[in-house]
Amino acid sequence: MATLSPTTAELLRKSGVIPGAEYLLEVEHVRKAFPGVLALDDVEFRLKRGHVHALMGENGAGKSTLMKIIAGIYTPDSGSFKLKGQEIKLGSPLDALRYGIAMIHQELNLMAFMTVAENIWLGREPRNALGIINHREMRRRTQTLLDRLEIEIDPEIEVRDLSVASRQMVEIAKAVSYDSDILIMDEPTSAITEKEVAHLFRIIRALKSEGKGIVYITHKMNELFEIADEVSVFRDGRFVGEHPAHSVTRDDIIKLMVGREVTQMFPKQTVPIGDVILSVNKLSLEGRFHDVSFDLRRGEILGLAGLVGSGRSNVAETIFGVTPATSGQIFVDGREVAVRNPGAAMDLGMGFLTEDRKESGCFLLLDITANMQAAILRNGYATMGVVREREIERLCQQQKASLRVRTPDLEEPVINLSGGNQQKVLIARWLLTQPRILILDEPTRGIDVGAKAEIHRLISELAGQGVAVLMISSELPEVLGMSDRVMVMHEGRLTGILDRKDATQVSVMELAAS
């Protein structure tokens, strides 16, 4: 069968000649690998005309990757794509738009210093014969579009003056303005209030009645049952199954999402749990998280689970003084402390492995020694300001050996190391400070299985030596396998703390998705 080109597809669509296939989009055998990860492994997906199809799965299950492929942002390694029964070949976001596929992204993509109208019609501005943009026509079209969607925003206002929720509505209007047959929404409600969610659902129902197909990625169960016709579940880059939304229950979906075996990757040792060392009382950071309270004991590994955006990392950053709290108290060894900056946290015996290795962890261009020594130089290891290099070199060699950092020498710039080895270098940075409280944010993200197991063993050993560990992770098996207790957050609030024996994938997921 001949492949339908984007240009032909666009012409057909505009002239109203639409073949009457039942499925708007059929996707099969899609495979996509990123360096070190198989993001999608032989997945399939079908979207019916006039239906809302929800995609569910844990972080990293492959939902967003698949949708970005369909929207032309990523190129698949292999797979077949059919639009209304005809074979298509996706190449770029522009091609996808011509095929009638528009996507509303999780992260907002608007230009802050341009008006709402300019943003919506960017690159498609109505122009006169001389190529001059007709602003009046653009404004009129914007007004018509916003009126149709009942969105009350001035087309002439600059986007930077809009609230995050209003920006989200502009994104939605922009996607609708392409008059696409297929609209992909990646967690569209993550930044908007209930009133706007209701508004969005009205828009979705209207689009449905026009025969459009909507793909709806979400983590929120209640939305799923309110708006979706079908639900497809993804897990670890694989398609688990498709079900009519009315025939499944919440528990069914959770089981489908997490239904893998917890492997023996987690050599958790049983160690005596000591006294409370860190205590947090009603800690809040305006706009991020509220009234978080918990205790952390010596030798304990406290897991912190929750979806991305639930405020997990913000809690860690606040405890470590990266973003000081707006209210609440922190106690170390029973004494209330003020943690105004990371230095103050380190003086209290804390260490913090950040979530994003490249952004806030590594000095990529500098060598391993420079990376390892960064946190110990501030007090010590220098005489009159002159660094005692030999002593530091010896310490770094020890860390390199005990963590098995695979590198020929310590002069290697860390940019040349693998993700797992970079992570070990950063762990070494904190081990050198001999912390009593260690906060680990996604300690094994993006690293291979072997290095993962090594890091897990190390965390266990540290707890065995009496270090109190707060471990944030998006990977449920990791949280469940490593933690003595599991704390769960949802939308900036602590929704529960489970003991190891009560923590299961289902119980944690329930608290995380609420």
Add this chain to the structure above:
Amino acid sequence: MSSQSLPVSEAVARARRRLPPEISILGVMIGMMLLFEALGWIFVGQSFIANPLRLKIMILQESEIGIIAVGVTQVIIMGGIDLSSGSLVGMTAMVAASLAQVAGYSHAVYPGLTGLNPIFPVVAGLVCGSLAGLVNGSLIALTKIPPFIATLGMMVSARGVADWYTDGQPIGNLSDEYAAIGSGWWPVIIFLSMAVLFHLALRYTRYGKFTYAIGANPLAARVSGINVERHIMLVYTIAGLMSGLCGVVHTARAISGQAGVGVGFELDAIAAAVIGGASLSGGVGRLTGTIIGAVILGILTSGFTFLNVDAHYQEIIKGGVIVAAVIADQYRQRKRRTI
């Protein structure tokens, strides 16, 4: 891992990395000297290198740029930029000169403060430069405005101060004791001792390690407990201090203070640092490279003058050389990173 098990290409790449990164730029410098030597014999019938007077003038001129480049290089390594150094030379030159006039000179800027011990004008120039640097650093660290903007503001304002100071009048009649600072090889000695001092500081002290760390990743530096704000203020203050030192040396050498001195010095200093391998994205650079960079700029200027090349052409070619140096360096960096 034993070295025998390494693939040959990797072993070669690693051996290459072991060489000081200045080797290639040193080669360029020598090549340029030889080129001018050859062109000299061809077009003007004399030697470029075997002319001690020309070399001395060249070295003295570049020493002034070199002194501020010592400060500017550190700012660049830390991921910043300093556009104000040239104007600060002008401002500190005026302040220092006004306190260095001969005893009893009736038209002195401060008739009551003539014939002072040279220590006073020197300290005044250095303090003045440091304070301006501290203002730069505080603006950048505390208000988080881009270094380009903060130091651009200082560049304009400091030049204004220099003009305002004596209504644009030059300050002459400086004392012999003061002028001695700029005589003979002193400017070169001052430049090299500053370069060595800060080279050692960058290489062996906590100050240096923090400078590189902040340049490589300010966020990671902050999370590692480094007081990033304080360090930024310190490094810009040192850059201001170097500008003040340059102002002092220049007035002593010229035996007068003029509001217009140092125009364009900031760009020559940045060029010297960048030719010497410093990366404007921060985290990379060495003062040894900057010294060679300054010498290369000097060779270009005196070489073209020696060949009687029109001044306009000199500028055009100089601009090209600066850009070529950066392109070559980027290429080298990319190669190194893909090991």
